[in-house]
Amino acid sequence: MTQTRYDVLAIGNAIVDVISDADDAFIAAQSLNKGGMTLIDADRARTLYDAMGPGREISGGSAANTLAGLARLGHKTAFIGQVAQDQLGDVFAHDIRATGIDFDVPARPGQPPTALCLILVTPDAQRTMNTFLGASQYLPAQLIDPELIQSAAILYLEGYLWDPEEPRAAMRTAIDLARAAGRKVALTLSDAFVISRHGPDFVAEMDAGRIDILFANEVEITALAGTDDFEAAVAMMAAKVPLLVCTRGEHGAIAVQGAERVEVPAEPVSRLVDTTGAGDLFAAGVFAGLAQRRSLKDCLTMGAVCAAEVISHYGARPEADIAKLVRERLGADAAN
Template structure:
């Protein structure tokens, strides 16, 4: 097996986040599930955008956010995701490449437009997300460069993108390419609603031994396993997933690889401003430690530091120097 020249290549939704502060009263009036993520159509996206206060546009998407953190830490990364040939598509592509991430997926002509996520941020930092998938759900398998995938140490897949049929087929093709090259496949479950729709697919991937690293929060793990206690849920998967990472919100996170188990507390911060991207940046820190051969405990610590940085400001892309923040780990 040749030495990989890319640390992590990811496939995910190419989304621009549109974020605005919001009262919980407005969230209730709009009939939104506070703290949840809901897929919306074009009409609903327009309705919610009209109801938002002054907003900021920041390139996002779960896997792309993770790569942004990885690149900021010094990893070599590449992203595969579909944008439209429009203004938001140009914004997304510019932001990804400016962050040092290789991005070569051709833009898609015509409708639908580039995906966007309308995020209402509550006073306590909780985010209520409403995602219009747009062009991102039309990523074709033909857009994949299997040689590039085979040249990455880790293929990182975003559960959110499993929902549309076309990118699901692309991700299956990517898994085959990565495993054929002897590389690792990492998967983030993304949200309980994704598991409610595609849990059987995910369980089959796990049973087939096609996932080497699985990221989940407590709720997602419970939805996947049917076991409420996260420790018992992890135990039920320990023999099937070589590396399992579970985030527990303010309680920190845990990881298990065979008999090796580690736990980390959440990093203290002065104020939670916006929890958007906390899990994404946690994954960034952890994966950086993993590809650099760090211990489970050290990788968890890196993840916790990156997550703390992201929830201290608006947006899911790092603003502080992550290398400096993690220098003592």
């Protein structure tokens, strides 16, 4: 096996988030799916944007957020995603490169524009996401560079991007290349709506031994397993992948690796502001722990620390020194 250049290479949606405060009355008046993610078209994006209050523009996208966390933890990463030749595309490319993530995919000319996610945060810190996928859903397989795929220890796939046909084909090409190179493949399920459309695809990939690490939350894992019984869902899916990581919000997280099962509680948060990116940053902590060859418990703890930081402020990317927070937290554990 050749030497790797990156700890994680991710393929995902290249999105710019616009985050705005809203109350439950606004959510109801706009007929939004509170706490969930809804795909919208360009017309709906314009209408909703016009109705929103003042917004904060922050580069996002689930997998890109995870890489941003990994970069802040000192790990080398790269991203594959499609933006358009427009202002938001320039914003996304600048932000991701400034974070220390390698990103070399050329911008796509013409329409549609760069993807946009309109996020409404209610006083209970729930985030309601409304996503116009734009150019991100036109990532062609020919932009998947075999040498780039082979250069990463882990290929990380964003479930959201499995929905459009063109990037789904690109991701399957990337899986083929990663497996041929002896690399690990990780998948995040992203959202229950993705599972409702592509659950059988994901299960088939797992049954074929093409997924090594599966990230899910409680809603997603039960949806994928087709049962309301969380423990039954965990047992079913853990049997299909070498490593299953499942978050449970305020109830912490679990991981199952073969016969080993580990659980950690959620980290305390002094002020819950915005849950956007909690799962993304949890994955960042886990990936960092895996790259550092830490115990499964340490990996989950690192994930919990990163998630706690990102939900304490607006936006899905860390603001504090999460590497320091992780060191302090693991050091405290070692001292006990």
